[in-house]
Amino acid sequence: MAELFRAEGLGHLFPDGKVGLEDLSLSIDEGEFVIVAGKNGAGKSLLMRHFIGLSKPSSGAILYRGAPIASQIPLIRKEVGYVFQDTEAQIFGQTVEEDLAFGPANLGIRGKELEEAVRQALREARLEGMSDRRPLTLSGGEKRRLAIAGVLAMKPRCVILDEPFANLDFPSAMEIIDVLTALRAEGKTLIVLTHEIEKVFSLASRLVILDHGRLVFDAPPRQAPKEVFVQTGLVCPYRECYPWRID
Amino acid sequence: MANRLANPFAFEPGKSALATMHPLAKLVFLLGVASAAMRSSLGVMVVLFALGILALMRLPKVAGGALLSIAALAAFAALARGVLPGDGRLFDLTTLPASGLYALRLFTVYVYSRLFYATTRVGEIGDWMTAAVRVVRRLIRKRRSAQEKEPGIMGDPGMLFSLVLLFLPRIFDTYQRIKEAGEVRGIGLSRRNVRRTLLMLEQLIIGSMVQAWRTAVAMEARGYSPQRSLRLKKFTGWDWGLLGLAALLFLL
Numbered sequence: 001m002a003e004l005f006r007a008e009g010l011g012h013l014f015p016d017g018k019v020g021l022e023d024l025s026l027s028i029d030e031g032e033f034v035i036v037a038g039k040n041g042a043g044k045s046l047l048m049r050h051f052i053g054l055s056k057p058s059s060g061a062i063l064y065r066g067a068p069i070a071s072q073i074p075l076i077r078k079e080v081g082y083v084f085q086d087t088e089a090q091i092f093g094q095t096v097e098e099d100l101a102f103g104p105a106n107l108g109i110r111g112k113e114l115e116e117a118v119r120q121a122l123r124e125a126r127l128e129g130m131s132d133r134r135p136l137t138l139s140g141g142e143k144r145r146l147a148i149a150g151v152l153a154m155k156p157r158c159v160i161l162d163e164p165f166a167n168l169d170f171p172s173a174m175e176i177i178d179v180l181t182a183l184r185a186e187g188k189t190l191i192v193l194t195h196e197i198e199k200v201f202s203l204a205s206r207l208v209i210l211d212h213g214r215l216v217f218d219a220p221p222r223q224a225p226k227e228v229f230v231q232t233g234l235v236c237p238y239r240e241c242y243p244w245r246i247d
Numbered sequence: 248m249a250n251r252l253a254n255p256f257a258f259e260p261g262k263s264a265l266a267t268m269h270p271l272a273k274l275v276f277l278l279g280v281a282s283a284a285m286r287s288s289l290g291v292m293v294v295l296f297a298l299g300i301l302a303l304m305r306l307p308k309v310a311g312g313a314l315l316s317i318a319a320l321a322a323f324a325a326l327a328r329g330v331l332p333g334d335g336r337l338f339d340l341t342t343l344p345a346s347g348l349y350a351l352r353l354f355t356v357y358v359y360s361r362l363f364y365a366t367t368r369v370g371e372i373g374d375w376m377t378a379a380v381r382v383v384r385r386l387i388r389k390r391r392s393a394q395e396k397e398p399g400i401m402g403d404p405g406m407l408f409s410l411v412l413l414f415l416p417r418i419f420d421t422y423q424r425i426k427e428a429g430e431v432r433g434i435g436l437s438r439r440n441v442r443r444t445l446l447m448l449e450q451l452i453i454g455s456m457v458q459a460w461r462t463a464v465a466m467e468a469r470g471y472s473p474q475r476s477l478r479l480k481k482f483t484g485w486d487w488g489l490l491g492l493a494a495l496l497f498l499l
Contacts (some may be wrong), residue, residue, distance in 0.1 A: 054464060074474075082468045088420075089458060090465035092413060094368070103469035108476030150469060 001029040004065065004158055004189055005051050011059035012046055012213070020046045021213040023060070030157065033180075033190045035221065037197045038210035039233040044193040045085075047210065048160050051191075052076055078107065081151030085163040087143045096122075096138075096146055097131040103154040117153045125149035125179055141172025148179060158189035165196045173199060197221075198237035209234070263306055264485075265366035271375060272486035272493075277363045279493030284355040287499050289348065292355060299358035306365050317357045318350075325350035373405030373412075374477045380404055381477075403473040410466075414459050421454045 006027040012020035021043050028034055036044045049055040050062050053073045064072040084090050093099025100118040109117060122128050125145040130138070135146060144164065151159055164180075165173045177199060183190060184203060192200055197207070201221050209217035209224075211232045217224055229236040235243060265273065280299075284292055328349075329342035380402065429447050 052468065077468070077470055077472070084461065084465050084468075086461050086465075088417075089461035090469070092466065092469075092471075098368070102471070105478050106470030106472075106475040110478070154470065 001031045002065070004028050004030050006063040006066075007047070007050070007060065008063070009060035010047070010050060010057050010062060012043075012050070012055065013058040019213050021050070021057075024210075024213070024215050025060075026208060026215060026218055028189070028191065030189050031187050032206055033184050033200075033204045034192070034206045034208055035197055035200055035204045036191060036193045036208045036210065037195060037232075037234055039195055042210040042232075043213040044210055045162055046213075048082070048162065048191070048193060051160070052080055052082055078154070079157045081154055081156035081159045083144075083147050083151050083159065083161045083164065085166055087140070087147045090147050090150065091135045091143065093135065095131065096127060096133050096135060096149075099135060099146060100131075100149055100153045103150055107154060117155065121149040121153035124152050124182060126175060139172070141168050141175055144168060144172070144176060145179065148176070152183075156188070158191065159183065160191045160193070162193045163195075164192060165194060165199055177203070195234060198235060198242070201237045263302075263366055265302070265362065268366075268489060269480050269482050269486040270367050270371040272482065272489045273363050273367060274372065276489045276493040276496075277359050279496035280359045281356045283496040283499045284352050284359075291499060292348075292352060296351060296355040296358065299355060299362060302362055303358055303365075306362075314361075318354060321350045321353040321357065324353060370405065370409040370478075371480070373408035374479060375405070376408060377403050377405030378477050378479055405477075406471070406473060410459075410463065413462065414455075417458050417462065418451075418455050421458055422451055425450050425454060 004027075007024050010021050010024040014020055024043075024047065036047065038044050046055065050057060050069075051064075053062075053069050053076055062069040064076055069076070091099055092102050097118055100121050101114055104114055104117045118131070122131060125148050127142070127145055127149055130142070135143065138146060148159075148161070148164070161180075164176050168176065180190060180192070180200065181203060192204070194200065201207075204221050207217065207219065207221040207224055208215065209228060209232050216232060217228050226236050226238060226241050228234075229241070239245065280295060284295055287295070325346035326338075328346055329339040331337065332339035332342075384402070425447055429443075
């Protein structure tokens with residue numbers, strides 16, 4: 001599989017001198033399903049901001065498809081979709097349908113092709129029959145799926161989802177998992193930033209764990225030892241150490 | 248819901264035929280109606296008002312609270328002329344008929360503004376502004392025959408316009424959230440405590456800025472940049488008809 005993202009010795013220092021990311025090197029290939037895990041403030045979102053060119057590294061470099069990120073921004077906007085954690089901030093349409101058309105229309109897609117992109121996004125995000133609904137009237141889970149659909153309508157090759165399960169009840173979380181399963185089957189590259197790793201553990205092909213801006217684990221999820229979860233403040237998803245297990 | 252009541256300009260999707268018409272034609276018509284409403288005789292104005300209300304009633308889910316708040320605002324603006332006439336009285340009753348007429352004129356303008364706003368997309372007018380700027384830029388570039396760098400957000404009035412339109416209703420949401428969070432902790436904006444109120448205002452400003460930044464980043468991630476492709480409607484026969492009607496209203 002072709003390489004999509006590569007971070008080489010990536011470092012990020014905040015203006016107050018605090019370390020955001022430290023000497024981080026990793027690459028993500030096309031078609032992978034990667035969980036980027038870590039407790040709050042570990043650097044997950046910051047790393048992704050670097051991947052899509054919204055932040056500038058203090059040291060090291062980011063490459064997209066083998067070229068420096070600065071030269072690849074238009075390509076990234078076309079190929080990489082980003083679903084932000086704050087759902088409300090990324091809904092721009094007066095109706096569901098209009099919101100879904102927003103992204104592809106900005107890319108110059110028109111007419112039948114635009115209609116088809118919207119229809120397909122509605123289908124992929126399980127929002128059929130809601131095209132005329134006002135986004136304000138949707139439930140939290142539906143809004144989250146609308147945000148995902150808004151990104152899918154742009155037909156990205158890679159989708160990054162920042163805390164897709166935050167504030168969702170169990171059925172809504174399951175619906176998001178269904179959407180992710182279908183996207184994985186389509187062969188899309190998926191990067192899920194979450195600390196609720198148990199929800200996507202069995203779906204993912206790779207688990208990346210960050211702690212205090214450093215990469216502490218990078219391998220298929222099943223290879224992660226129990227200790228790594230304990231040391232990084234994450235919930236251990238294995239049966240024998242799952243903290244909320246009731247016998 | 249609270250946001251819709253507090254914000255008279257909250258976006259309302261509507262499937263009215265007006266939504267399919269050209270935004271510039273609607274804008275010129277709005278200006279024509281506003282001009283006629285502020286100058287015309289009582290009879291003409293009442294007809295305009297009634298037609299506007301009828302059209303507004305055909306749109307789904309028009310927030311009644313917003314209409315009431317604007318009615319109150321129009322009444323206040325109208326009644327202000329009779330307050331303290333300078334002869335020792337608190338209010339000059341003889342100004343009431345003229346004030347009533349003035350309030351009705353203001354309210355008529357509001358009704359048509361609401362119609363325009365409810366049937367026009369956030370970025371439609373903005374896209375036309377940007378298209379005009381792009382044409383001018385292309386002409387300048389040809390004349391100078393020199394390479395210019397790509398326009399930033401300051402060279403994209405439509406983007407600024409859309410961002411502001413999108414941002415305003417969100418400030419109302421932020422205000423509502425901060426107000427409620429303050430109320431449950433015993434701090435109301437209505438309480439006469441300047442320091443507490445200032446603290447909440449600070450939260451409102453910071454919260455709005457954070458919200459604006461998040462919105463801008465999310466928009467950019469979905470391809471909304473100064474280099475975006477513009478969607479421009481074409482003028483139809485109905486639009487030319489609306490322009491003719493607007494010309495007639497200007498002449499009234």
